[in-house]
């Protein structure tokens with residue numbers, strides 16, 4: 001269902017030359033390749049500022065064996081293992097079916113080597129995608145992923161090589177599984193990043209005490225949802241201490257399920273806010289959060305949501 | 314863009330029945346889901362406001378006229394244990410109907426329904442649809458390791474060349490005029506003592522080739538049971554549709570959390586149980 005009415009301009013903002021009608025970004029891996037939620041009556045992609053597509057690799061990946069997800073206290077662990085049909089398929093078959101008038105679409109790119117990242121970036125650079133998010137923080141694959149994100153030298157290399165090969169906005173998705181996220185942010189910015197996504201899921205596991213086996217076939221997975229919010233918030237705050245010097249926007253994420261969470265992330269330094277796990281709970285949550293954000297802004301007599309970014313007393 | 318076919322309902326609980334074996338039937342108001350639900354489709358239900366993830370449950374009955382749906386659930390973990398506390402008049406939030414249900418084929422005039430445990434509900438729905446929309450004469454086998462969630466009696470319908478001591482049949486199936494029998498590992502009167510796929514195989518052996526040609530299996534239940542049923546189907550070259558369970562997060566195809574591996578032209582592909590299933594042809598499932 002396409003709604004005529006766009007969210008209020010009080011929550012509209014511009015970054016990387018793109019207009020975001022709402023600060024809400026739907027997060028990679030939670031909303032398929034951009035139109036899965038349109039199955040839900042009342043849902044519209046135009047209620048969000050952007051949608052990150054599922055992590056895409058050069059070649060098709062089957063992903064991990066079941067069981068892939070597990071509910072934990074106030075969160076969930078997933079080990080999908082980057083199931084995706086490969087970059088060519090996404091570009092040739094999926095992008096043409098998306099309605100780019102409704103929102104911005106952001107590709108999420110994963111590789112097992114610098115060469116793979118570069119090859120995918122080149123492919124998307126020739127497409128109509130609005131921006132690229134480089135995932136150097138996936139906890140669920142054996143090669144690359146989070147290991148790259150924890151290695152500053154590797155981080156610099158991936159970002160600078162990707163930068164050389166695209167003019168599209170380049171957002172780097174950082175891992176919380178590192179002690180100095182500020183340093184990581186600095187390396188990304190120095191190497192040419194236009195934005196940062198903070199944070200990806202946190203490495204975690206669950207054990208079934210009856211079978212005495214790990215619940216997930218992959219053993220480890222990524223923890224998401226409200227359980228990780230306080231950690232995510234601090235990581236955004238820390239990354240912002242660096243990014244604000246360069247005016248680099250942050251997509252704050254990790255456990256946001258209502259407008260209060262969103263405001264907290266914005267106050268910690270996020271320009272845009274990501275929702276993933278919350279969509280599983282309530283697929284119609286975005287317009288509700290938009291409305292509440294507008295109310296909050298009006299009540300506090302603020303002109304635009306941008307004025308709240310990092311605006312802690 | 315997909316067709317908007319999944320509705321989110323804030324629904325009143327119209328009835329909540331508690332039975333032996335931790336089994337419960339809950340009837341929910343349903344403006345939309347009741348109109349479009351088909352056997353094998355499910356709803357994704359918030360068991361309580363504080364539980365993050367929704368829970369999937371098959372639709373057992375749907376009334377288009379009275380606008381309600383029913384699910385039958387067994388208490389298992391914290392979601393279903395909190396669901397059982399819900400009272401008539403309370404409101405529950407669910408999304409549905411979700412997925413591809415069973416599809417009846419015109420040529421397969423002898424539907425063989427095999428339901429185990431919480432796999433029984435979608436087959437109750439299928440039996441009602443068969444009763445309402447076609448003149449097929451299904452045969453229905455249900456199995457349970459806890460007291461059956463319905464009354465059963467010795468059937469008035471005889472099955473030729475079949476186990477004479479196995480007579481138990483659910484009252485409501487009998488009332489539909491359909492033949493049914495029950496199986497359990499427990500010592501329940503008139504029930505087959507053993508696995509349900511064995512009971513089904515006993516019946517299949519009574520058929521001649523002409524009859525066998527007209528059979529299609531529709532099954533839902535725990536994974537080991539579905540594997541056993543699939544083997545029986547393969548052995549007798551019977552078409553077989555199974556409704557499978559997998560852990561789910563979004564239930565709209567967005568997270569790829571709920572996959573099953575499927576054989577597709579000599580290739581193995583991952584399909585999502587929620588929107589590509591939950592009903593699949595058993596011959597396409599790839600068992601490692």
Ligand SMILES: Cc1cc2nc3c(=O)[nH]c(=O)nc-3n(C[C@H](O)[C@H](O)[C@H](O)COP(=O)(O)OP(=O)(O)OC[C@H]3O[C@@H](n4cnc5c(N)ncnc54)[C@H](O)[C@@H]3O)c2cc1C
Pocket residue numbers: 070071355366367368369370371372384385386387388389390391392393394431432434435557558559560561591
């Ligand atoms: C398509 C489908 C139809 C179903 N139909 C029915 C039905 O008609 N009646 C019924 O009683 N049960 C049904 N189930 C199983 C039902 O979803 C689980 O029993 C229920 O989710 C358990 O939740 P819990 O909080 O009590 O258990 P917990 O163990 O506390 O749940 C923890 C997590 O694991 C998930 N989970 C646990 N068991 C299962 C399972 N068997 N399948 C999928 N997810 C599971 C839960 O959803 C939750 O996310 C169905 C499952 C699927 C996939």
Ligand SMILES: Cc1cc2nc3c(=O)[nH]c(=O)nc-3n(C[C@H](O)[C@H](O)[C@H](O)COP(=O)(O)O)c2cc1C
Pocket residue numbers: 027028029030054055056078080082108135138173199200201223224225226228253254255256274275276277278562568570
């Ligand atoms: C099921 C699932 C799959 C995910 N897949 C990806 C992925 O492919 N690429 C990626 O960068 N992040 C992936 N993530 C991480 C999310 O994009 C997000 O960063 C994280 O879940 C934190 O946000 P949340 O708490 O709002 O879900 C995935 C998360 C979930 C729950």
Ligand code: FES
Pocket residue numbers: 560561562563564565566567568569570571585586587588
């Ligand atoms: S549960 Fe998310 S794709 Fe099926």
